[in-house]
Amino acid sequence: MKKSLSFLMKLVISIAILSFLILKAGPVNIYNSLIQIKSFAFFSIPLLFILLIIGTLNVKILFSPIKQINFFKLFRYMFVGWSLGLFTPGKIGEFSTAYFLLKKENIPLGKGVSVLLLDKIITLLTLFLLALLGFYLFLPKILFLSIFIILILFIIFIAIFFFTEVLRKLI
Incomplete structure (x- = not known):
């Protein structure tokens, strides 16, 4: 009983807030905004x-x-x-x-x-590896190597920072 009453209260409050927002913005304005959205955005x-x-x-x-x-x-x-x-x-x-x-x-x-x-x-x-693949495929090789070296150095720095006493001393 208590759960259903709680759910009902949440539902009523949600509908009230949604109704207030729709009335405040205006249904026509909301409709006009929705029809301006590109169809691929719904995907x-x-x-x-x-x-x-x-x-x-x-x-x-x-x-x-x-x-x-x-x-x-x-x-x-x-x-x-x-x-x-x-x-x-x-x-x-x-x-x-x-x-x-x-x-x-x-x-x-x-x-x-x-x-x-x-x-x-x-x-x-995972995103890092996919970005490296993209860099390799679409950038000149010398630029790819430069970015690769910088990213490897960054990863080493982060690993040293997180997996040694350096971070623990800062806390």
Whole structure:
């Protein structure tokens, strides 16, 4: 009973806010804005959904040694974290997923943040490798080598900073 009342309250508040925004902006203005959107932009919505599913699968795989989490529950936590990340600087809100995992799945906050950070690092390395491939294919070889050397030096610097006492002394 309490859950259904809570859901009903959220639904009523959401509809009230949405109605207020529509009336404030004006239905005609909203309609005119929507028809000006390029048709290919609507294809980005399913693509975004697919990317969220893949991201959830990545995190589920990374969490599997710690605890088996239902995919749909994890997707919900990830979606809320992603939504909060849209409004916070540096998408730091995405780490709120660790809070939901602590409260709902009893996963320690440190482990939750570590897994989410590992997911971000793996994503960054994947993008790094794809960028290198793009540089190799589309840039002159001398420019590619220059960029490659700079990126390797940057990675070495970051590795030294994170995996030695340098970072621990700064904290």
